[in-house]
Amino acid sequence: MKSEELKNQEYKYGFTTDIENIKAPKGLTDETIKFISKIKKEPKWMLDWRLKAFNRLKVLNEPNWQKPKYPKIDYQNLYYYSAPKSLKDKPKTLDEVDPKLIETYNKLGIPLNEQKRLSGVAVDAVFDSVSVATTFKGELDKKGIIFCPISEAIQKHPDLVKKYLGSVIPISDHYFATLNSAVFTDGSFVYIPPNTRCPMELSTYFRINASETGQFERTLIIADKGSYVSYLEGCTAPMRDENQLHAANVELVALDDAEIKYSTVQNWYPGDKDGVGGIYNFVTKRGACRGRNSKISWTQVETGSAITWKYPSCILQGDNSVGEFYSIAITNNHQKADTGTKMIHLGKNTKSKIISKGISAGQADNTYRGLVDIGAKAKNSRNYTQCDSLLMGNKCGAHTVPYIRNKNSSSTIEHEATTSKINEDQLFYCNQRGLNQEEAVSLIVNGFCKEVLQQLPMEFAVEAQKLVSISLEGSVG
Amino acid sequence: MEQLFNIDFKRINSSNDKEAADRKKYFELFLKGGLPNKKNENWKFSDLNYIISKNFKNITNNDEYKFDEKIETIHDFDHNKVILVNGSLKSYDLHFEEKEKVKIKTLKSLEGFHHQSKNNLDYLNKALSIGGFNLEVQENYKCKKPIIIYNYFTANLNNKIINNSNKIKVSQNSELTLIEYNIGEKSKFVKNTFEKINIDKGAVLKNIILQKTKSNGYFYKNISGIQDYNSSYQNFILSSGLKFNKIEIDMILEKEKSSCHILSGLNLSKEEHQEIKTQINHLAPNCKSYQKIKNVLESDSKGVYQGKIFVKDIAQKTDAYQLSKALILNDEAEFNAKPELEIYADDVKCSHGSSSGSIDEEAIHYLMTRGIELREAKKLLIKGFLNEIFDNIPEEKIRTFLEKSIAVQIDEIQ
Numbered sequence A: 001m002k003s004e005e006l007k008n009q010e011y012k013y014g015f016t017t018d019i020e021n022i023k024a025p026k027g028l029t030d031e032t033i034k035f036i037s038k039i040k041k042e043p044k045w046m047l048d049w050r051l052k053a054f055n056r057l058k059v060l061n062e063p064n065w066q067k068p069k070y071p072k073i074d075y076q077n078l079y080y081y082s083a084p085k086s087l088k089d090k091p092k093t094l095d096e097v098d099p100k101l102i103e104t105y106n107k108l109g110i111p112l113n114e115q116k117r118l119s120g121v122a123v124d125a126v127f128d129s130v131s132v133a134t135t136f137k138g139e140l141d142k143k144g145i146i147f148c149p150i151s152e153a154i155q156k157h158p159d160l161v162k163k164y165l166g167s168v169i170p171i172s173d174h175y176f177a178t179l180n181s182a183v184f185t186d187g188s189f190v191y192i193p194p195n196t197r198c199p200m201e202l203s204t205y206f207r208i209n210a211s212e213t214g215q216f217e218r219t220l221i222i223a224d225k226g227s228y229v230s231y232l233e234g235c236t237a238p239m240r241d242e243n244q245l246h247a248a249n250v251e252l253v254a255l256d257d258a259e260i261k262y263s264t265v266q267n268w269y270p271g272d273k274d275g276v277g278g279i280y281n282f283v284t285k286r287g288a289c290r291g292r293n294s295k296i297s298w299t300q301v302e303t304g305s306a307i308t309w310k311y312p313s314c315i316l317q318g319d320n321s322v323g324e325f326y327s328i329a330i331t332n333n334h335q336k337a338d339t340g341t342k343m344i345h346l347g348k349n350t351k352s353k354i355i356s357k358g359i360s361a362g363q364a365d366n367t368y369r370g371l372v373d374i375g376a377k378a379k380n381s382r383n384y385t386q387c388d389s390l391l392m393g394n395k396c397g398a399h400t401v402p403y404i405r406n407k408n409s410s411s412t413i414e415h416e417a418t419t420s421k422i423n424e425d426q427l428f429y430c431n432q433r434g435l436n437q438e439e440a441v442s443l444i445v446n447g448f449c450k451e452v453l454q455q456l457p458m459e460f461a462v463e464a465q466k467l468v469s470i471s472l473e474g475s476v477g
Numbered sequence B: 001m002e003q004l005f006n007i008d009f010k011r012i013n014s015s016n017d018k019e020a021a022d023r024k025k026y027f028e029l030f031l032k033g034g035l036p037n038k039k040n041e042n043w044k045f046s047d048l049n050y051i052i053s054k055n056f057k058n059i060t061n062n063d064e065y066k067f068d069e070k071i072e073t074i075h076d077f078d079h080n081k082v083i084l085v086n087g088s089l090k091s092y093d094l095h096f097e098e099k100e101k102v103k104i105k106t107l108k109s110l111e112g113f114h115h116q117s118k119n120n121l122d123y124l125n126k127a128l129s130i131g132g133f134n135l136e137v138q139e140n141y142k143c144k145k146p147i148i149i150y151n152y153f154t155a156n157l158n159n160k161i162i163n164n165s166n167k168i169k170v171s172q173n174s175e176l177t178l179i180e181y182n183i184g185e186k187s188k189f190v191k192n193t194f195e196k197i198n199i200d201k202g203a204v205l206k207n208i209i210l211q212k213t214k215s216n217g218y219f220y221k222n223i224s225g226i227q228d229y230n231s232s233y234q235n236f237i238l239s240s241g242l243k244f245n246k247i248e249i250d251m252i253l254e255k256e257k258s259s260c261h262i263l264s265g266l267n268l269s270k271e272e273h274q275e276i277k278t279q280i281n282h283l284a285p286n287c288k289s290y291q292k293i294k295n296v297l298e299s300d301s302k303g304v305y306q307g308k309i310f311v312k313d314i315a316q317k318t319d320a321y322q323l324s325k326a327l328i329l330n331d332e333a334e335f336n337a338k339p340e341l342e343i344y345a346d347d348v349k350c351s352h353g354s355s356s357g358s359i360d361e362e363a364i365h366y367l368m369t370r371g372i373e374l375r376e377a378k379k380l381l382i383k384g385f386l387n388e389i390f391d392n393i394p395e396e397k398i399r400t401f402l403e404k405s406i407a408v409q410i411d412e413i414q
Helices: A002-007 A030-039 A044-059 A099-108 A115-119 A137-143 A150-156 A158-164 A175-183 A424-432 A437-453 A458-472 B017-033 B048-055 B120-128 B361-369 B374-392 B396-411
Strands: A021-023 A082-084 A122-127 A130-134 A146-149 A188-192 A202-207 A218-223 A228-236 A244-246 A249-254 A259-267 A279-289 A295-302 A307-310 A313-316 A322-331 A336-339 A342-345 A351-360 A365-374 A382-391 A397-406 A412-421 B080-085 B088-093 B102-107 B132-137 B147-152 B160-170 B175-183 B190-199 B204-211 B218-227 B232-238 B244-253 B259-268 B273-282 B288-297 B302-311 B319-328 B334-343 B349-357
Touching (some): A030 A175, A146 A150, A150 A218, A175 A249, A218 A228, A218 A259, A249 A259, A249 A295, A259 A458, A279 A295, A295 A336, A322 A365, A322 A458, A342 A351, A351 A365, A351 A437, A365 A382, A365 A412, A382 A397, B048 B244, B088 B102, B102 B160, B120 B160, B120 B218, B132 B175, B160 B175, B160 B204, B232 B396, B259 B273, B259 B302, B259 B396, B273 B288, B288 B302, B302 B319, B319 B334, B334 B349
Parallel strands (some): A122 A202, A188 A218, A218 A249, A228 A259, A249 A279, A259 A295, A307 A336, A313 A342, A322 A351, A342 A365, A365 A397, B080 B147, B147 B175, B160 B190, B204 B232, B218 B244, B244 B273, B259 B288, B273 B302, B302 B334
Antiparallel strands (some): A397 B334, B080 B088
């Protein structure tokens, strides 16, 4: 059957680039952390911060309440730092960049070289752990916007980093967040000055390359009073047999009247059709709406990874602040996803909206887990949650685990969830009009996800739409 | 935990030495884990350990079953009577039914209760259970009148704990309406009940749980049941008025075409905390489950709903629905919900909804413009909100009786 062939479609972006790596010694020790800190030329306060996190880590236990279980990770058998050798002395221009790297990016369609001007996207590309090149710096500099690797920010803007790093995800948070605090290698730092609208979408493409390298990015975005920024994060990873741990931390801070829009398309290697290999995507993403009238909006399209386990959250501290979460999670074959959000309402008149679409096919498991908590002081707050699941076949699972807490009489929480399969009538209608089964499914699924897809910036929407179709081809036969 | 519980095993009747030894063993197991607290996912929103430790300093077991006054019976409709005093079967009157068709006797052996323990209260129950009743309706017999269980608690139960266990079996093609009517407002005590239900092929069981007046009781009730082909179970929970009440229902829809309805309308006032936790397991195709939980929360009351629908991969064509709604009337009140779906079959219709908020201002405005006072308007809306639950009760006399008892509660709302 045609659909059967498609079902077993191999991962399209599975290729590796041969570049010699510098690696930290294997294992998680004080020495590893000191090594990372030294190679990053970090000041002492940063090293102390890392060590503090590491001390905390020693008393923490890995959480085990989640639905997708995974084999025990041997943290002593991982490399915590690896950098492409050719970057030992950072390149000044693109010409100095290893052409093989550029080739990889081109295969991925990253607009880094010629395409950068056409697409208008400033890219801070992270290849493994070190930022390779940052483009469009000039234009951003003019507006006073800081967009650089976090390792650079630690040296150049220590006051900002000191003030905000760990203020949303403290070093005493859960196991994986604390692990990240101890060993994070690089990531992006964004600061938007007051009353500035960032003129372009900021974007980072992450790529996992070296084998047995856990990637620990750290992203920190600060939108000062009255500013706006839209940030894109997208991932594809090469094919690999061993499971790779990815524990990133993303912290967002929105001050008075500021808005941050954070979009993710995640398409890491999900393992083969028998569930061998694949990335463990255990990410901590949290945003704080600190100021009045601030807004944070998360959009995610999660199609890859063997296990996706993350809950991008909003802490709505400021009065009138708004939190949004739009998510599509697609799991196929043996993939597992346990994702959702937390909306914590603390300020008055705060609003939040959650739209989650989960699609499972093959033998996959897809869980929406979310918390809506309206505190006693969050008067006149509102939440609306909708989570829909689509099941294809009876070997997969769809689960919904919402936690709803309402502690005052002037706030309203609404929650709706449905689980169903693709409507036969809709399929029939499409078939009748000459669409084959695959096209019909793709069309219906895209319609199912539309509410989320339309939240993505243009650059991403097209890619995401394609991804949604590719991820599910052949699931209905 | 050992300081809190002061249990005298000599005062519990055991049928043999083995049972006596088992009881001690189970009590040890209970003490090891203690009362469940909020670290336990099932008890996340109702920290029983905290609630009991705060309200009780010393708990002993009860061995007095003396009937100290006449029970005021319900006159609104004809019914059979079963009287329990402090959890123990005292007397019954089933004169509306044919002889030998409905059997009730004291439950002596805890056989059938030895399933795998899900929580520590199960150990506690096995250790201290005084039995309860064993009710059976024979095949092809439809009960003519409902049975009311007058669950009477005496005035001398302060700081005591009652552990009892009941069994209910409705045989093939039989029908029963069972009303549990709790009476006893005076004592401050703990009750821990485990109930087993078997609903055979084509049988129908309707169960209504009602509290007569406000009470100082701290109740936990665990109902677990298995449903056969084309059977129906309906449970109406209207037990407002207790200081603490958690009803945990675990139903297994084992065979095709069975259906399970759980409906609840609770009106909680000062210092009341109620939790309804359900797990509906759809193990066969073509089954239906429907849950509607409504809470009105006043003062500093706390309402919790934890519901889970589990659909096995072969349970195609399942139709499952879960709805929880809360009206929060005071800023001190709190509503927590966790409506959970766990689904492994694709051709199903499963949905849930949950909403919480205050009374619709526009509806109040509408009523006030028509000359109805604010307080009256509020009461009217609350009544409408809760009365929806009764729509599923076809017997008019019972429905009127229930509406009347709810109306009394609503009248107390300020």
